[in-house]
Amino acid sequence: MAPEANLYDNLPLLGTTIRFVTHQPVPRDEPESDPKQVLLTGIVVGHEDDILDPVRVLLLPGLKLEDGELLLGHDALTLNIGGSDIREVISTARLYDGTDYEGKFVPTHANVSYMGSAKITSMIMEADGLYLSFEEELHGDGIGLRGVASSMDSLGIGGEVLRHYLDQEHKDHFSRHMPVEFNEDAEPEDNDWLYNDGDVYAEFTACMDGRAAIHVLEATDSDNHGARKGIGRKAIKAFREHFPHIIASGVGDGHIEGLLDNPAFLFWKKMLEEDLIDGIDLVGDKETLTRENIDAKMAEIESKSLPTP
Structure with a gap:
């Protein structure tokens, strides 16, 4: 340290x-x-x-x-x-x-x-x-x-520091309007939080410049995993009400070859296309996937997914 x-x-x-x-x-x-x-x-x-x-x-x-x-x-x-x-x-x-x-x-x-x-x-x-x-x-x-x-x-890291993302006593702090609690297992200065609306559980970082970096998003009931009931989209909409910029981080399990069959990636790609999030950080790829580069990145991903002759 x-x-x-x-x-x-x-x-x-x-x-x-x-x-x-x-x-x-x-x-x-x-x-x-x-x-x-x-x-x-x-x-x-x-x-x-x-x-x-x-x-x-x-x-x-x-x-x-x-x-x-x-x-x-x-x-x-x-x-x-x-x-x-x-x-x-x-x-x-x-x-x-x-x-x-x-x-x-x-x-x-x-x-x-x-x-x-x-x-x-x-x-x-x-x-x-x-x-x-x-x-x-x-x-x-x-x-x-x-x-x-x-x-x-x-x-190229972020914009201005928005103090109400740090001050939990501020009337506009997201914790006053979202079903969240501070992640006690994380380092206090990381500003990591846990979200649970009963249907969806999420782990995310609240950044000083108003970004939310979502690390984990999953249904609380295992029977709803991949069920396409709209509960994930509903949770992301709740984030969008309070965070001007949302990134899905650590997506892909480190294997770019399997992204086209990765349910988490396909979900976040859909959220990106619907303007509900602003970027996807793929594990092992330094470039964030955005709406501006998604066509080029998908072509790159698909080319890597083709079988080698």
Whole structure:
């Protein structure tokens, strides 16, 4: 898991803009000279191998992002520096929802993608005029820089944070209008919920930007599984009344070849075509299935389903 805040007593938190020195190598023709120190600025974006020192820094000199531009984390120029090389803390970052960052991983958007059964969540913060997205490693053993962008929209993760999806006391919070209860078995910060209207049981994540990521949807009575009584459609309509964007996540059981015979996929495909949901995250496929790309994706799926000569 991410390091506790009190472990950072002598080192800056993620997103902190710092001034630090680097040590240039001694020139070959001046072997007796001292290493030259160069003063640089950067943003703290991690630590090496879960050790607080050295610090991983995103180098700001030369980083010029145009409006709407995104730089993926693995393409960003970063350096590992020792804590003793830090000379000045220029500014600290704030989480995208405006709160102060205290050192722990705080997902502001969930359901970025689902690879296998592992959920990847992102933490977004604003630092030095840039928007940075971090993701928690799949096994919970570190935080990695996902991307750096000139705007929140450029990150491609979600829109504005809607506080009434977080505050259960808010009069517009969905829990006041839907048969749901908080999922006590999940991590509290994930905002995971259980839905049960008597006919349908569902597990879903409520995201800060108004998206609902539905992970499980099934009839409470096993005799109604695949019965086509409209109870699933009725439940999705209830979600649509409170969530402007709905994604079915983890669909397909990891086998794209069997999707055309997969009842869950066929149900969600129908919901997508009827505008009751907005996307389907297939297990093992990084691209969300939407109304805009469904024809191309179905052609791809069908081609993979044909027997090999």
